[in-house]
Amino acid sequence: MGEDTPSGDVPPPTGLNTPENIRRLKFVVGGLGALMVVGFLVVIVTIANRASSLGEREVRAPGGRFGVSEIGVAPGERIRAVVPMDGDRLAVHLASEGAETILILHARTGLELGRIHLVPQTGFASRE
Numbered sequence: 001m002g003e004d005t006p007s008g009d010v011p012p013p014t015g016l017n018t019p020e021n022i023r024r025l026k027f028v029v030g031g032l033g034a035l036m037v038v039g040f041l042v043v044i045v046t047i048a049n050r051a052s053s054l055g056e057r058e059v060r061a062p063g064g065r066f067g068v069s070e071i072g073v074a075p076g077e078r079i080r081a082v083v084p085m086d087g088d089r090l091a092v093h094l095a096s097e098g099a100e101t102i103l104i105l106h107a108r109t110g111l112e113l114g115r116i117h118l119v120p121q122t123g124f125a126s127r128e
Helices: 019-052
Strands: 078-084 089-095 100-106 112-118
Touching: none
Parallel strands: none
Antiparallel strands: 078 089, 089 100, 100 112
């Protein structure tokens, strides 16, 4: 009654539909799934490690010393003050005849992080 084969026998598998090929396919799919899980775990662990050590990265010289740093000071400029800031930063107040500048430096490396030029304002909020 509506059966595809009159005697109920199932024809033997042919082509790629053999039990041996299906077993191989199961191993390949399982291996690739395991490889994906391991790959995702590596990505998650790498992101977690980098996020936990985000603020701890510093440039360090061998032996814990920072060595010699050269900081450019123009002819005629004088250092008025050196002020420590948060972390490993220093603020250096430079003054010359025509201008004053605040120089922000990394204390360990001597790297210049920025300059703030102080410009005089004429007639701005003058007190008498």
